[in-house]
Amino acid sequence: MIVARTRDGTIAPCPDCDTPARRVHSRYRRRLADAALGNRPVVIDLCVRRLFCDSARCARRTFAEQTATHAARASGPSPTTPSAPPGWTPGCPT
Template sequence: MDALIKLLDENLEYISHEIIEDTIYIHIKSNKIVACCPHCNTPSERIHSHYTRSFQDLPISGKKTVLILNNRKFFCDNEDCNRKTFAEKFDFIEHKAKKTKRLEAEIINLSKNMSLISASKLLGKSVATVSKSTVCNIFKKRNTNIR
């Protein structure tokens, strides 16, 4: 399982998983020592707090996948920065997103040639739980034409 998690980011570490019905819930954490403030780019090792962030990813063995990340907030040590704390960021997911970038790409790929309702039903059976408005929003975000 750890090897699958490393495909998202080398700095992620597998903690545990559980399977409930048709979904795998995978608990992960970052093992980075230092994170850089996204506003001033100052590195920090001082952890402010932790919070849980969950999001969907590509299916594993035909089961929907939900990743539960133990995300950390750091102190920004730059006195000139207007932010005192910041959350660590990851390249595989946008800020506040509920789906990984690779899942969004798969949703677009599978939904290109069908209606939003059909795409939502198809995706919901085996890929990820998505509504027709979510499919539409992903297309808009990526500036992709929808049918």
């Protein structure tokens, strides 16, 4: 099992207005299954942050940070297991 999360303080842009978001609303876990490596299943336990958009001009109040380099919604297994991109560290705060 691989456990990953973004580093505290990492800035993510709002998907609607592109305003940099720093304030964390909450965190949740996503469990992703990937193609087996040898005879062992690969499971990625991903901690995703929900952030506030602080722009007064944006209708979106909160959003989940995007993890497109690791997982797309309803995606099948990848041909190879990706390495962690910059900004990702092990674990999810409790």
